[in-house]
Amino acid sequence: MIHDFLPTARQALGAARQWLAVALGMAIALASATALASADTAPPPADNSAPPSAVEDFAYPGASTISRVKLLRGDGGVQLGDCSKPSQIQLWTRAPGNPDNRICFTAPSTTGFLTLELPDVFAVQTSGRAIRIVLTAAGASTSTDVPKDDLIGVGEGLGQAPTTAVELHVTG
Numbered sequence: 001m002i003h004d005f006l007p008t009a010r011q012a013l014g015a016a017r018q019w020l021a022v023a024l025g026m027a028i029a030l031a032s033a034t035a036l037a038s039a040d041t042a043p044p045p046a047d048n049s050a051p052p053s054a055v056e057d058f059a060y061p062g063a064s065t066i067s068r069v070k071l072l073r074g075d076g077g078v079q080l081g082d083c084s085k086p087s088q089i090q091l092w093t094r095a096p097g098n099p100d101n102r103i104c105f106t107a108p109s110t111t112g113f114l115t116l117e118l119p120d121v122f123a124v125q126t127s128g129r130a131i132r133i134v135l136t137a138a139g140a141s142t143s144t145d146v147p148k149d150d151l152i153g154v155g156e157g158l159g160q161a162p163t164t165a166v167e168l169h170v171t172g
Contacts, residue, residue, distance in 0.1 A: 059072075059073055068095070068097040068103060069103050069116055069117070069118045070116060070118070071114065071116050072114075072115040072116055072117070073114070073115045074114035075112055075114075076112065077107060077108070077114075077170055078105050078106075078113060078114035078168050078170060079106050079107075079108070080103070080104075080105060081104040081105050083100065083102055083104040086127070087104035087106055087127065088105065088106055088107045088126060088127050088128050088129040089106075089124070089125070089126055089129060089131055090103070090104050090105075090124070090125040091104075091118055091121050091124055091133075091165055092121065092122055092123035092124070092125065093118055093119070093121045093165075094122065095118055095120050095121075107129045107131075107170045109170070110172055111170055111171075113168065113169045114167070115166060116166065116167070116168065117164060117165075117166060118164060118165040119162065120155075120156070120162050120163075121135065121154060121155060121163050121164065122154065122155055122156040122163075123152065123153050123154065123157045124144070124146050124151070124154055125146075125151040126147070126151075127148070127149055128149065129170055130145070130146065130148045130172040131145075131168055131170055132144070132145050132146070132168075132171050133146060133154070133165055133167065133169075134165075134166050134168075134169075135155065135164065136166055137160065137161040137164070141166070142163075148172065
């Protein structure tokens with residue numbers, strides 16, 4: 001009785017293999033035709049209503065509205081502050097638009113940087129933060145470390161050429 005069943009099972013298995021081979025061949029042909037058809041079509045037009053990619057350029061927000069100092073770029077670790085409130089960094093300057101001769105900054109963390117242009121800086125004062133300031137004078141660039149809770153003279157404050165502050169780095 002089992003001998004009667006074996007030839008039928010073998011035939012069914014052979015038919016299934018043939019059916020599977022045909023189905024696989026058709027799937028490959030369909031995939032190739034789809035790939036060729038999509039290669040011939042032009043891409044859809046660009047959608048100009050999509051928002052731009054979110055790539056950080058470190059530009060100082062609202063810099064164009066500030067007239068006392070030119071703020072260029074930063075990482076948010078040094079921010080323009082109000083001199084009537086506690087500040088961690090004060091740049092003493094003769095630059096126009098600064099009636100009390102200073103620009104104040106806060107540093108919410110122990111690291112940060114800000115690039116700026118502030119002419120006629122003659123002293124740097126810190127409170128609770130150590131910084132490195134980069135200054136230019138007569139085409140030369142110098143870097144000075146200012147410990148926390150200190151006041152140092154720079155440029156004209158030391159009897160030298162006028163200096164422009166170009167970078168602030170919080171170092172601690």
